[in-house]
Amino acid sequence: MKTNRLLFLLPLLMLAILAGFFGWSLLAGRDPQSIGSPLVGRAAPHLAAPSLREGQPPLDDALLHTGKPVLVNFFASWCAPCLAEHPLMSRLAQREGVTIIGVAWKNKPDEARAWLARLGDPFKAVGYDLEGRMALDWGLSGVPETFLIDGQGIVRLHVRAPIGEQDLDRLLPLLKAGLGSGS
Amino acid sequence: MIPSPSLSPSKGERSTTKKRSLFFLLSPARGRGWERGLLALLLAVVALPALAVEPAEMLPDPALEARARTISRELRCVVCQNQSVDDSAADVAHDIRRAVRERLVAGDSDQQVLDWMVARYGDYVLMKPPFERGTLVLWLGAPLVLLVGAAGLALAARRRRSAPIAPAPLSDVETARLDLILRDAALRAAPQDEALSKKPHPEERPQDASRRVGNG
Numbered sequence: 121m122k123t124n125r126l127l128f129l130l131p132l133l134m135l136a137i138l139a140g141f142f143g144w145s146l147l148a149g150r151d152p153q154s155i156g157s158p159l160v161g162r163a164a165p166h167l168a169a170p171s172l173r174e175g176q177p178p179l180d181d182a183l184l185h186t187g188k189p190v191l192v193n194f195f196a197s198w199c200a201p202c203l204a205e206h207p208l209m210s211r212l213a214q215r216e217g218v219t220i221i222g223v224a225w226k227n228k229p230d231e232a233r234a235w236l237a238r239l240g241d242p243f244k245a246v247g248y249d250l251e252g253r254m255a256l257d258w259g260l261s262g263v264p265e266t267f268l269i270d271g272q273g274i275v276r277l278h279v280r281a282p283i284g285e286q287d288l289d290r291l292l293p294l295l296k297a298g299l300g301s302g303s
Numbered sequence: 304m305i306p307s308p309s310l311s312p313s314k315g316e317r318s319t320t321k322k323r324s325l326f327f328l329l330s331p332a333r334g335r336g337w338e339r340g341l342l343a344l345l346l347a348v349v350a351l352p353a354l355a356v357e358p359a360e361m362l363p364d365p366a367l368e369a370r371a372r373t374i375s376r377e378l379r380c381v382v383c384q385n386q387s388v389d390d391s392a393a394d395v396a397h398d399i400r401r402a403v404r405e406r407l408v409a410g411d412s413d414q415q416v417l418d419w420m421v422a423r424y425g426d427y428v429l430m431k432p433p434f435e436r437g438t439l440v441l442w443l444g445a446p447l448v449l450l451v452g453a454a455g456l457a458l459a460a461r462r463r464r465s466a467p468i469a470p471a472p473l474s475d476v477e478t479a480r481l482d483l484i485l486r487d488a489a490l491r492a493a494p495q496d497e498a499l500s501k502k503p504h505p506e507e508r509p510q511d512a513s514r515r516v517g518n519g
Contacts, residue, residue, distance in 0.1 A: 155427045155428075159423070252398045256399065262382055
């Protein structure tokens with residue numbers, strides 16, 4: 121019986137399809153572990169946390185509606201990547217005049233306070249979320265994570281990683297000129 | 304309490320008795336029924352998967368708790384990709400389990416709880432991705448390949464059946480030769496049949512039987 125010789129090309133075709141998919145995954149920078157963020161483009165979740173600084177009022181939504189873009193940074197004293205991004209946070213606050221609101225996540229207030237006292241406190245206001253209840257509202261998966269909220273209280277960026285130099289290109293334009301303009 | 308040396312066995316003695324009993328349990332031929340049962344039970348307990356849900360997290364209402372468990376099985380842990388929130392011992396999974404229970408107590412439906420999670424973590428948080436345009440290939444790809452393959456096989460089978468390969472008819476020479484062979488074979492077979500129908504010698508029988516027993 122005669123067999124269709126084109127059938128022999130079928131495995132080769134499958135291989136080509138697989139190789140194409142893997143190649144695209146590699147070259148297009150696809151990250152299958154990336155969670156993404158459905159919060160971008162929406163109003164920021166509620167900010168409600170007791171202050172880490174004794175005698176100061178708790179964090180509330182008013183901090184996000186000042187007409188100026190702000191960064192909301194979740195950190196913890198036990199988190200090494202937070203330590204790594206801390207110098208950049210300090211630089212943003214001191215040299216670029218960026219308003220940063222800090223939230224210590226699953227961190228004993230004493231330890232978070234000691235961490236900030238040792239390294240410097242870049243935050244305009246800083247609270248703590250010991251049980252991670254508020255963080256769940258923000259779709260947090262861990263620390264550090266940083267949100268950029270524009271002057272109208274809309275989330276513009278959600279970085280699920282320590283902030284590094286490579287992030288400044290997309291952060292600074294939004295922080296400086298982007299007073300409410302879309303990303 | 305300090306054990307008196309006269310009453311308690313020495314360490315060496317104790318370990319040997321333990322060893323002996325363990326070996327006894329492990330040897331399948333010797334173990335009595337209840338001992339083997341005990342071993343099976345022990346292994347079953349050891350093999351039980353560690354439960355991530357802590358007793359303190361559970362709701363007092365069994366119906367609500369059952370719903371919470373079902374929902375947590377549909378939610379993906381956001382830090383350990385291939386585990387559900389119900390299976391994961393991660394901190395965030397613990398928080399999500401607690402939040403799911405809090406929302407259920409507040410009166411949310413199962414779907415509302417899932418939607419609440421998706422609004423914060425996206426489709427990523429669902430173990431089963433939603434059926435959408437972007438996920439069509441994911442949902443229908445494998446069944447489609449299966450269907451195409453089955454259709455191809457069916458087509459090939461039908462083509463083969465519709466065109467059966469008939470053997471070419473015998474030529475005259477071949478027919479004559481075949482007749483000759485068959486007749487020859489029939490002649491040879493006839494005397495053999497006679498020989499077979501003869502009864503075997505009576506002395507052969509017990510010999511045969513004993514040999515069979517010895518071999519078997």
